Amino acid sequence: MKRLTVCRARHVMASLAVAALVFAASGSDARMLDPDNPDDAILAAQKMNCSLKEGEHIVYWWQGSAYSRVPGERDRHLFNVEGMNIRQCKNFEDAERGHGFRSVSREILLYLDPETDEILRTWTNPWTNEEVEVMHVANDPVNMRRPMYARSADGKPYKFDAVIVGNRVLEGGEAPLFYKNPLAGDYQDYVGNMYHAMEALNSYTYADDVFDSEKDKLDSYVLSWARFSEWLPWMKMGGRTGMMIFSTVGGRVDGYEGLPERIKDEIQANYPIYDEPPPLDDDRPNVTSWSYFKEMIDARAAEGGMN
Amino acid sequence: MNSLHKFLAVAGCALLPMVVSAETLDPDDPNDVIKMQIKQNCTLEEGKDTIYWWSGKMYSRRPGERDRHLFNVQCMNVRACDILEDPKKGMGYRSVSREVMFYLDPETNEVVDTWVNPWTGEEVKVIQVANDPVNMQLGDGRFPAYAYNDDGTPRARFSAFEMGGMYLNGGSAARLFYDNPLAGDYQAYVGGTYHAMEFGTGATPIDDLLDGNADHVKDRVISWARVSKFLPWMKMGDRDGVVIFHTAGLRLAGFEDLPDVVKDEIRENYPQYETAPPLDDMRPNETSWTVTKRAIDTWREEGTE
Numbered sequence: 001m002k003r004l005t006v007c008r009a010r011h012v013m014a015s016l017a018v019a020a021l022v023f024a025a026s027g028s029d030a031r032m033l034d035p036d037n038p039d040d041a042i043l044a045a046q047k048m049n050c051s052l053k054e055g056e057h058i059v060y061w062w063q064g065s066a067y068s069r070v071p072g073e074r075d076r077h078l079f080n081v082e083g084m085n086i087r088q089c090k091n092f093e094d095a096e097r098g099h100g101f102r103s104v105s106r107e108i109l110l111y112l113d114p115e116t117d118e119i120l121r122t123w124t125n126p127w128t129n130e131e132v133e134v135m136h137v138a139n140d141p142v143n144m145r146r147p148m149y150a151r152s153a154d155g156k157p158y159k160f161d162a163v164i165v166g167n168r169v170l171e172g173g174e175a176p177l178f179y180k181n182p183l184a185g186d187y188q189d190y191v192g193n194m195y196h197a198m199e200a201l202n203s204y205t206y207a208d209d210v211f212d213s214e215k216d217k218l219d220s221y222v223l224s225w226a227r228f229s230e231w232l233p234w235m236k237m238g239g240r241t242g243m244m245i246f247s248t249v250g251g252r253v254d255g256y257e258g259l260p261e262r263i264k265d266e267i268q269a270n271y272p273i274y275d276e277p278p279p280l281d282d283d284r285p286n287v288t289s290w291s292y293f294k295e296m297i298d299a300r301a302a303e304g305g306m307n
Numbered sequence: 308m309n310s311l312h313k314f315l316a317v318a319g320c321a322l323l324p325m326v327v328s329a330e331t332l333d334p335d336d337p338n339d340v341i342k343m344q345i346k347q348n349c350t351l352e353e354g355k356d357t358i359y360w361w362s363g364k365m366y367s368r369r370p371g372e373r374d375r376h377l378f379n380v381q382c383m384n385v386r387a388c389d390i391l392e393d394p395k396k397g398m399g400y401r402s403v404s405r406e407v408m409f410y411l412d413p414e415t416n417e418v419v420d421t422w423v424n425p426w427t428g429e430e431v432k433v434i435q436v437a438n439d440p441v442n443m444q445l446g447d448g449r450f451p452a453y454a455y456n457d458d459g460t461p462r463a464r465f466s467a468f469e470m471g472g473m474y475l476n477g478g479s480a481a482r483l484f485y486d487n488p489l490a491g492d493y494q495a496y497v498g499g500t501y502h503a504m505e506f507g508t509g510a511t512p513i514d515d516l517l518d519g520n521a522d523h524v525k526d527r528v529i530s531w532a533r534v535s536k537f538l539p540w541m542k543m544g545d546r547d548g549v550v551i552f553h554t555a556g557l558r559l560a561g562f563e564d565l566p567d568v569v570k571d572e573i574r575e576n577y578p579q580y581e582t583a584p585p586l587d588d589m590r591p592n593e594t595s596w597t598v599t600k601r602a603i604d605t606w607r608e609e610g611t612e
Contacts, residue, residue: 065479071498072498074484176366198368243368
């Protein structure tokens, strides 16, 4: 899952008056961040992503289901899924562009048996009847390529694109992805096989949480994440028609220890570095399930292990 | 429903000796689960309207091309609940509602009447979603929803998980695959079946949902997404591809809190959608496909197709 920064018409249906009253009554030096002021908006965006406190770990967890969609047949419930992302942010200050931040993270998504909820190791593809090895998502890193500032390089002010209704703040967006598939060949514009997916994320918090200048991080954050993609490479569906649909719900947990036991056990056993985010200055290119899979099968092919 | 039912619904277990328990609802008590469902879907104040609003985007997905952002969408549902009490089955309810989804130009955010299909070049008439009614349908035994089965075994179950002081639900989907009202009588042979998936998630503060003294939840946020075949009015015929809807929204305090574009469109063109249908509404549900079929049939009669 990625933090999405998709432009969206801002739709403020109610003023922040309710939340403002809370602060007036508190008598502290706290003030309300102004979403229309880019220097404040960037802080709100950072709080939606991670913590204002540099290096503080923020952990997300979500669960749901994965389905197939093939023309002409009822969608199948193939897997349950459970995922986590652990991240931190580095802060930047720029004379021209103002405050900025960049997140670095690691991310897991486990495929579970849809009936028993057990973590799958192998799976029998119902269309080919072949038993395949399940490759869970373990992406290290999933980083912002570069910092995001109050003002872009060409001076455009950052806009906090959210729906604000009373004290409720909703942020939604989609990232339609269409690019060269690392697992396909050198002539994709001619013969197809591009990587084709859409990630969709909704985030929900409160105005008196995200706009409170005294709070480094949110008290309340709920998410829904959905994904619409081609078959996962390890399913060995080849060029067969169809797609995958993921539907999940979750939120932030209280640090790594706040994760459910089962995913912590799996991380300790098989992905031990995922109990921490990458270092703040991590400049490695991002890993996706597709590039991770390629690395894996290439390594095995080199060892003569995979047919 | 008569006034005794209403009294029971609001007073809940206050009629029982242990009055203290009326303060907090118990997710393990099937009667309280029904109350929690009513608080979430509508309100324990029988017949009073509840408004949900959600908005987002609609995309096309076609093999071999980047997904296109075709429309913004603005949606609302206005719902009321008939609250029931059965000597065997305990507390129950049935909801009745009306629902709209308007297609907006992705640039101007205005409701669109016509649209030029970018794949065929044809200008087509847009049929907005306006489904009246969307009710809990009687007949197959699922509704009304009750706390207990006829044999006294618990039936209402609370399906949500706890996270950060909230109850979260969702992460599954309704997989729809049935005979398409716009297709012919041999769909199992030649295809054309209605094929869609809808999924929603929701979150409500635990305190809000379990408050036995409140007749509805004040704070509920939702997400709704859908993957389906191309909409019939797009006139895509058999062409490959699907459309993807992705939205976020919440419960509003009332109709007036809706965005102007939704209120204006409803008042101008769908005035009955300001309120829920009557509680005893027994009409079959509308879907976009049945609405579209009627529209096309009307155009054909008028010669305006």
